[in-house]
Amino acid sequence: MTDESGGRTKIPAGGHSDGRGLHPPARPECTAVRHEIMMAVFHETEAVVESVTLHISECPSCREWEADLKRMHSLCGCAGGSAGPGGLTEAALAAIDPARGEGELGGAAATGPPGRGALAVSLVAIVLANAAFASLLEGPARALYPAVSLLAMLVATLWVQVDSRRRGARSAFWTALQPLTVPVGVVAYLLCRERETARCPACGTVSPARNRFCAVCGKRLQDACCRCGKSVRREYRICPWCGAPLSDCFPSESAAGSSCGWSGAQIAFVLAANAALVAALLVAILGAGGPGRTAAAALYVLGLVPIFNWTVLDSRRRAMHTIGWGVLALLAGYVGFVVYLACRGELVSECPVCGGFPPSSFNFCPCCGSLMNPACPRCGAAGSGSYCASCGAALRAGG
Numbered sequence: 001m002t003d004e005s006g007g008r009t010k011i012p013a014g015g016h017s018d019g020r021g022l023h024p025p026a027r028p029e030c031t032a033v034r035h036e037i038m039m040a041v042f043h044e045t046e047a048v049v050e051s052v053t054l055h056i057s058e059c060p061s062c063r064e065w066e067a068d069l070k071r072m073h074s075l076c077g078c079a080g081g082s083a084g085p086g087g088l089t090e091a092a093l094a095a096i097d098p099a100r101g102e103g104e105l106g107g108a109a110a111t112g113p114p115g116r117g118a119l120a121v122s123l124v125a126i127v128l129a130n131a132a133f134a135s136l137l138e139g140p141a142r143a144l145y146p147a148v149s150l151l152a153m154l155v156a157t158l159w160v161q162v163d164s165r166r167r168g169a170r171s172a173f174w175t176a177l178q179p180l181t182v183p184v185g186v187v188a189y190l191l192c193r194e195r196e197t198a199r200c201p202a203c204g205t206v207s208p209a210r211n212r213f214c215a216v217c218g219k220r221l222q223d224a225c226c227r228c229g230k231s232v233r234r235e236y237r238i239c240p241w242c243g244a245p246l247s248d249c250f251p252s253e254s255a256a257g258s259s260c261g262w263s264g265a266q267i268a269f270v271l272a273a274n275a276a277l278v279a280a281l282l283v284a285i286l287g288a289g290g291p292g293r294t295a296a297a298a299l300y301v302l303g304l305v306p307i308f309n310w311t312v313l314d315s316r317r318r319a320m321h322t323i324g325w326g327v328l329a330l331l332a333g334y335v336g337f338v339v340y341l342a343c344r345g346e347l348v349s350e351c352p353v354c355g356g357f358p359p360s361s362f363n364f365c366p367c368c369g370s371l372m373n374p375a376c377p378r379c380g381a382a383g384s385g386s387y388c389a390s391c392g393a394a395l396r397a398g399g
Contacts, residue, residue, distance in 0.1 A: 053229035118172035192343035240362035260367035317357035
């Protein structure tokens with residue numbers, strides 16, 4: 001439906017335009033499909049039903065409705081809105097100015113928490129830290145070194161504050177982290193921040209990274225399973241949603257299965273890093289410094305050993321940037337460890353067959369294809385072991 005100027009008229013589900021950009025159902029089945037979409041968006045998962053994915057790919061109205069709902073949900077999350085599906089639309093619409101255009105609906109940062117208090121505290125900390133630094137120096141270095149340090153801290157803190165607000169991230173946390181951790185804090189933020197946009201390979205349009213389809217030409221923006229249509233990663237062997245072999249979907253993909261186990265580069269990195277830690281420990285113990293300095297250096301290196309190894313092991317389980325997080329743990333020590341805990345991915349559960357650690361939301365292990373958390377055939381309860389914890393029935397073959 002178009003208006004006199006040729007533009008699309010915004011019509012809510014009730015059939016009356018209220019300028020809020022809602023899309024009326026185009027088909028009778030749209031209502032049921034949109035209920036599934038709302039549940040998937042609210043729980044931050046993808047639609048599981050194959051018919052829903054197929055309907056979205058064929059129905060522009062539902063595709064646009066899904067994109068608008070995701071933008072609204074992101075606004076609710078940034079503004080601390082209602083946590084229930086019933087309050088999702090109301091809270092999101094209250095955060096959107098009806099006079100704004102469609103292209104600005106994704107501006108979650110404009111309604112997010114400003115984090116000005118954290119910025120003010122960070123700026124005061126920067127000034128005081130550099131003043132204390134200057135008091136320890138003499139001669140020309142007393143002005144030069146603190147000035148360079150002050151500039152680096154200010155640039156890092158202000159840039160991270162602006163960028164994190166624009167992306168709807170935890171601006172206060174990332175801003176407060178920067179002053180005394182430069183450049184480690186910037187590296188940690190770059191590792192943690194979510195990809196903001198994705199460019200359509202067909203028409204070149206830049207869309208929010210969470211969009212599954214291009215809003216202009218309808219091209220799929222994310223890799224998808226050829227059986228169920230759900231978004232997947234090419235380095236999986238098995239679709240975690242329907243269990244299909246992804247080699248059938250990406251026959252020329254050489255990275256298939258690379259998320260399972262350790263790569264040669266990761267093994268070499270871990271071995272080299274541990275060898276370097278042992279060498280550093282020997283240097284600290286046999287060094288020419290006094291007993292106090294020797295003990296302090298040795299204890300610091302000893303503290304890095306568990307921090308580094310736990311970080312790389314946990315990041316590998318969660319299919320994160322293992323080498324990047326390992327480098328951060330070596331450079332920043334306990335600070336890098338705390339930042340990793342704040343950024344690490346979703347909860348994982350151990351596969352009882354291959355020992356992998358897929359996210360707990362997966363239906364199948366992406367490495368071996370084993371069914372995760374299967375429903376009990378006797379009582380219907382979900383379980384995570386070989387036997388049902390409610391009635392004792394076997395959940396897997398051979399159990």
